[in-house]
Amino acid sequence: MKPYIVAIFNQKGGISKTTTSTNLAVCLAAHGKSVVVIDLDSQGDSTKSLGIDPNVRQGIYDLFIGAAKLEDVILPTRFEGLRVIPSTYSLAGIEIKLSELKDSQRTLSTIVSHASIDCDYIIIDCPPALGILPINALATADAVIIPVTATPYANDGLLRTLPSIKYVQEGLNKALLLQGVLFTIHDRHKAARKISDLIRARLGGTVYGAEIPRDNMVIEAAASRLPVCVYAPKSAAAQAHLDFTVEFLERHHKIAAKAGQELAPFPARPAAMDRLQGWRVELADHLAAPEQGGLAQQTSRLDRMLYGDRTTVERLHLALIHFFIDHRGVLAVFLALVALVGLMVIGAGVGGVRLLADAFGLS
Numbered sequence: 001m002k003p004y005i006v007a008i009f010n011q012k013g014g015i016s017k018t019t020t021s022t023n024l025a026v027c028l029a030a031h032g033k034s035v036v037v038i039d040l041d042s043q044g045d046s047t048k049s050l051g052i053d054p055n056v057r058q059g060i061y062d063l064f065i066g067a068a069k070l071e072d073v074i075l076p077t078r079f080e081g082l083r084v085i086p087s088t089y090s091l092a093g094i095e096i097k098l099s100e101l102k103d104s105q106r107t108l109s110t111i112v113s114h115a116s117i118d119c120d121y122i123i124i125d126c127p128p129a130l131g132i133l134p135i136n137a138l139a140t141a142d143a144v145i146i147p148v149t150a151t152p153y154a155n156d157g158l159l160r161t162l163p164s165i166k167y168v169q170e171g172l173n174k175a176l177l178l179q180g181v182l183f184t185i186h187d188r189h190k191a192a193r194k195i196s197d198l199i200r201a202r203l204g205g206t207v208y209g210a211e212i213p214r215d216n217m218v219i220e221a222a223a224s225r226l227p228v229c230v231y232a233p234k235s236a237a238a239q240a241h242l243d244f245t246v247e248f249l250e251r252h253h254k255i256a257a258k259a260g261q262e263l264a265p266f267p268a269r270p271a272a273m274d275r276l277q278g279w280r281v282e283l284a285d286h287l288a289a290p291e292q293g294g295l296a297q298q299t300s301r302l303d304r305m306l307y308g309d310r311t312t313v314e315r316l317h318l319a320l321i322h323f324f325i326d327h328r329g330v331l332a333v334f335l336a337l338v339a340l341v342g343l344m345v346i347g348a349g350v351g352g353v354r355l356l357a358d359a360f361g362l363s
């Protein structure tokens with residue numbers, strides 16, 4: 001059967017699009033589904049969160065420009081049933097490349113339909129802001145999910161996101177369905193509750209019952225390059241993501257039933273939880289040594305970017321400059337000392353000239 005394609009989209013940045021994409025994907029895999037994540041963000045966050053290095057040779061960019069076939073770019077993850085079409089850093093230049101193509105807003109849709117990806121679900125992690133990539137995602141998807149954070153700017157994000165969805169529904173993809181709005185990074189304080197109540201009142205049943213709470217485990221999980229549902233399956237955020245996945249599956253089943261399709265039933269929540277915990281146990285070694293190698297690698301990459309292939313003297317010179325930028329007080333004392341030594345040298349020079357003049361009877 002054709003996969004159900006879901007775009008995770010909000011024009012606003014940093015509201016958990018990637019966290020939602022990767023956790024939904026891993027929870028669907030834990031429910032025994034076959035899932036492919038398409039990372040459409042040149043930041044490569046979902047690629048990284050699923051344990052894949054965005055320095056891989058080929059990714060979605062190469063599919064877009066026709067330089068690779070699907071089987072060359074689709075990668076397995078550590079989680080059975082879950083694969084990724086990764087983002088590579090070259091994706092940042094895709095806007096220019098696509099602008100040269102005809103029908104550039106439908107490029108992804110053409111790729112996906114021609115490649116006939118064999119899976120149950122495709123989850124597309126969109127970049128923030130509206131550009132050619134999110135438009136391609138919305139033109140390809142059967143459904144869109146909007147993650148929202150209950151802050152005073154949440155409405156702004158929704159007000160900019162909903163018209164983009166409508167624009168696509170009116171032209172590029174008339175079948176696109178808003179599957180739901182999901183509250184993420186949710187705080188329990190009164191102000192957040194007021195905002196979420198207001199949005200719930202306006203959007204009604206579109207908003208999922210599950211709310212993903214703010215939970216530091218999500219940040220720890222990201223540092224270990226794992227979705228929180230595997231890193232800490234019992235954490236509050238992981239439990240909420242699992243609840244959301246069950247709700248997502250139920251909604252999908254209802255949508256399919258309306259269209260006259262019958263989907264295979266999915267296992268009960270505890271079975272999915274067992275699977276997540278099993279993956280957690282399999283990755284125990286990886287979790288025992290979180291990111292030491294990765295951090296060291298990142299630091300040396302940063303060093304190379306900062307210092308390139310300069311000589312040792314040039315590196316020391318740059319390091320000294322950076323030291324003084326960070327320690328301005330030391331710089332002030334250093335400059336005062338230089339000035340003092342300078343004055344002493346000038347004084348000694350003047351005294352020496354006088355002595356010489358005396359010696360030659362010129363004074």
Ligand SMILES: Nc1ncnc2c1ncn2[C@@H]1O[C@H](COP(=O)(O)OP(=O)(O)OP(=O)(O)O)[C@@H](O)[C@H]1O
Binds near residue numbers: 013041185218
């Ligand atoms: N429930 C949560 N609790 C605490 N922190 C969270 C939660 N969800 C996400 N975060 C953190 O918030 C930050 C933004 O999350 P994420 O990268 O998923 O957002 P995004 O919308 O994909 O961002 P971008 O627009 O840059 O792509 C990350 O540091 C992530 O670890």
Ligand SMILES: [Mg+2]
Binds near residue numbers: 017019127
């Ligand atoms: Mg993201």
